[in-house]
Amino acid sequence: MAAVVGGYVAGQPKVSELMVWGARAQIITGLILVGMASAIDSIGKEPDNAKVGVKLVIAILVAAFAEMGRADAKRGNDIPWMTHAAGGLAIVNVLVAVLWT
Numbered sequence: 001m002a003a004v005v006g007g008y009v010a011g012q013p014k015v016s017e018l019m020v021w022g023a024r025a026q027i028i029t030g031l032i033l034v035g036m037a038s039a040i041d042s043i044g045k046e047p048d049n050a051k052v053g054v055k056l057v058i059a060i061l062v063a064a065f066a067e068m069g070r071a072d073a074k075r076g077n078d079i080p081w082m083t084h085a086a087g088g089l090a091i092v093n094v095l096v097a098v099l100w101t
Contacts, residue, residue, distance in 0.1 A: 001026060001094060004062060008087025013080040015069030023063035023086065026093075030059060051100050058093045062086050 003022025011019065030052075037047045069082030 001090060004066070004090040005087060005094075008083065008090065011083070012087075013078055013083055014073045015066050015083050015086060017070065019083075019086060020063075020066045020070045023059070023066040023090075026090075027056075027059045027063055030055065048100075051096065054100075055093055055096055058089050058096065062089045062093065065089065 001022070003018050004026060007016040007019035007022060010016065034047055034052050037043060037045075065082045065086035069079060069086060072079050072082065
């Protein structure tokens with residue numbers, strides 16, 4: 001998450017490689033953490049599947065906007081709204097994680 005939001009703040013108006021790799025890592029580590037939380041019985045608590053689903057959809061959208069924005073930036077077409085969409089959705093994902101009870 002820090003790579004996506006930090007890359008967003010530092011790299012505007014272009015999508016940086018840091019944002020792309022951070023978005024990819026966010027999906028992979030999130031799936032690993034949810035899998036571990038579901039598999040380990042000693043935690044005594046199951047993850048909230050609705051929250052996990054919402055966060056997964058947002059993370060996939062962040063990765064999609066970051067990938068498309070970076071590909072366009074490599075071709076010389078800066079599309080600022082894709083940068084803002086990826087960064088804004090990453091911030092929304094943090095808010096979902098913190099505020100959803």
